[in-house]
Amino acid sequence: MASPKLQTSPTRLFVGDTTYGLALVLVLLLVFMNKKSRRTGTFPPGPPAWPLLGHLPLLGRRPHVKFSEWSREYGPVLGVKFGPQQVVVLNGYAAVREALVTKAEVFSSRPDLYLMRLFSNGKGIGLAPYCAKWKAQRKVTDRALRNLGVGKLSFEPKIMEEVEDFVSAAEGYDGAAFNPKYHIAVGVLNIICHLVFGRRFQHDDPLFVKLYNALEDISRHGGSAQHLNIFPALRHVPGLNAGAMHTMRAVREGRDFVREMIGQHRATYDPENIRDYIDAYLHQLQKEREDGEKSVTYLSDEELEQNVFDLFIAGSESTATTLQWATLLLMVNPEVQEKVQQELDDVLGDRQTSVLDRASLPYTQATIQEILRFRPSATFGLPHATTADTTLQGYDVPAGTQVLVNVWGMGMDPALWRRPGTFDPTRFLDTEGKLSVPEYFKPFLVGRRACIGSQLAKMQLLLYITTILQRFSLRVPEGATPPSLDGNLGVILQCPSFRMCAVPR
Numbered sequence: 001m002a003s004p005k006l007q008t009s010p011t012r013l014f015v016g017d018t019t020y021g022l023a024l025v026l027v028l029l030l031v032f033m034n035k036k037s038r039r040t041g042t043f044p045p046g047p048p049a050w051p052l053l054g055h056l057p058l059l060g061r062r063p064h065v066k067f068s069e070w071s072r073e074y075g076p077v078l079g080v081k082f083g084p085q086q087v088v089v090l091n092g093y094a095a096v097r098e099a100l101v102t103k104a105e106v107f108s109s110r111p112d113l114y115l116m117r118l119f120s121n122g123k124g125i126g127l128a129p130y131c132a133k134w135k136a137q138r139k140v141t142d143r144a145l146r147n148l149g150v151g152k153l154s155f156e157p158k159i160m161e162e163v164e165d166f167v168s169a170a171e172g173y174d175g176a177a178f179n180p181k182y183h184i185a186v187g188v189l190n191i192i193c194h195l196v197f198g199r200r201f202q203h204d205d206p207l208f209v210k211l212y213n214a215l216e217d218i219s220r221h222g223g224s225a226q227h228l229n230i231f232p233a234l235r236h237v238p239g240l241n242a243g244a245m246h247t248m249r250a251v252r253e254g255r256d257f258v259r260e261m262i263g264q265h266r267a268t269y270d271p272e273n274i275r276d277y278i279d280a281y282l283h284q285l286q287k288e289r290e291d292g293e294k295s296v297t298y299l300s301d302e303e304l305e306q307n308v309f310d311l312f313i314a315g316s317e318s319t320a321t322t323l324q325w326a327t328l329l330l331m332v333n334p335e336v337q338e339k340v341q342q343e344l345d346d347v348l349g350d351r352q353t354s355v356l357d358r359a360s361l362p363y364t365q366a367t368i369q370e371i372l373r374f375r376p377s378a379t380f381g382l383p384h385a386t387t388a389d390t391t392l393q394g395y396d397v398p399a400g401t402q403v404l405v406n407v408w409g410m411g412m413d414p415a416l417w418r419r420p421g422t423f424d425p426t427r428f429l430d431t432e433g434k435l436s437v438p439e440y441f442k443p444f445l446v447g448r449r450a451c452i453g454s455q456l457a458k459m460q461l462l463l464y465i466t467t468i469l470q471r472f473s474l475r476v477p478e479g480a481t482p483p484s485l486d487g488n489l490g491v492i493l494q495c496p497s498f499r500m501c502a503v504p505r
């Protein structure tokens with residue numbers, strides 16, 4: 001059979017052109033879609049997620065441990081989903097540095113989460129988005145803390161007053177078992193009262209009790225309302241909004257207290273005698289209002305109220321919990337405790353410690369670093385958010401992505417830390433016994449949102465721990481079993497409740 005003759009009729013040509021045209025459009029579309037899917041395809045990797053809930057059902061009770069495990073399989077920059085929200089979790093210092101330092105301009109904001117709005121409504125230092133208004137709050141606060149001598153010798157007596165109060169309380173138990181939590185918490189709270197209000201309170205003062213209870217409630221109920229950050233609509237479901245309601249009430253009570261104290265300060269304000277943080281802020285506010293050249297000030301009464309509240313929220317529980325962990329870890333590691341005591345006896349004798357002694361107490365300093373590494377109270381710091389499309393370690397991270405830093409994971413990476421699960425202060429000493437803190441250890445994080453109170457926190461840890469160990473040996477009560485050292489992750493990594501004997505030395 002003769003082969004059919006190729007015909008090139010006009011119709012065929014048209015059909016052929018259409019086919020080629022369609023094919024071309026298809027190819028272009030595929031190229032475009034491939035580009036688009038590569039965009040989402042280069043979002044940081046993570047394990048397969050559940051429909052609707054994302055990775056939430058896989059996190060368990062210790063998400064910090066789970067993220068560390070996943071990062072060993074998928075790399076230090078994890079992409080996960082909390083319900084519908086895409087979240088990036090950073091597990092290694094290189095990624096943390098690139099995000100929070102090198103690309104600080106893009107990674108320094110905070111996500112717009114339901115509970116964060118309840119707390120601060122975009123105001124203050126800790127939870128506000130990264131913008132000119134936040135920068136002004138951070139600047140005035142940084143400067144005030146410096147001028148008030150935080151981290152320096154002049155602030156020491158205020159801390160020591162509370163340390164001595166703890167010592168008296170512990171002496172009162174006369175070596176019998178007690179839970180140190182309350183005695184630590186009231187002291188730490190009073191130190192922030194010194195800083196912001198210029199005074200301390202008796203523990204049974206109704207005002208102080210109100211503040212203490214408000215902060216306790218925020219911690220307890222705020223931790224149990226986290227699901228509302230992911231599914232805010234659940235706040236309308238009766239029963240599921242109980243945590244948020246309690247948190248709101250506690251926030252209101254805490255705010256009332258702060259407002260009252262600010263009112264008292266206004267009434268007694270003297271520009272020649274700046275007593276504390278509130279005075280320092282009022283001073284700067286007045287200066288900026290009077291400054292004829294500037295038409296705008298980002299400082300205001302509402303911002304001051306939120307800043308004060310933020311200092312309490314961010315500074316009290318984190319420090320008190322670290323001190324609780326410190327007493328627990330020293331109690332269950334008697335050999336570490338004895339070495340610290342030996343160093344204190346050799347260097348200080350009966351003399352009280354001072355921040356100036358830091359350099360002569362390398363083992364003690366190493367022990368404090370190890371406490372911060374082993375059980376970092378601020379396990380995930382505070383959440384960050386990106387303000388523009390960007391990249392991190394080669395992955396795409398879209399604008400508005402929530403970014404968490406696994407501070408716990410940074411201290412537990414087996415590639416960087418030998419036997420990370422062992423409590424061993426000597427890892428922070430060099431071969432000559434001098435303190436040596438690696439660059440990748442950052443319990444207060446880095447960059448523009450790094451902890452504003454790190455100097456105060458370090459000072460408190462030093463003065464509390466050294467004074468307690470100079471006066472007492474901490475012992476597990478006879479017949480008692482020490483608690484698990486896992487901790488309970490709420491807003492922070494809470495130390496389990498435990499009792500100890502403070503035996504006078």
Ligand code: HEM
Pocket residue numbers: 125126127138192310311312314315316318319322376377378380381382383407443444445446448449450451452453454456457
């Ligand atoms: C052992 C005690 C403490 C630890 C472990 C700790 C740790 C941290 C961490 C990891 C962050 C998050 C940084 C980030 O978002 O990148 C942070 C933020 C913050 N901390 Fe601390 N902190 C402690 C004590 C304090 C104290 C004593 C104060 C104040 C009196 C304080 C005030 C703040 C504030 C206001 C922020 C938010 C800073 C901002 O958003 O610009 N912290 N802290």
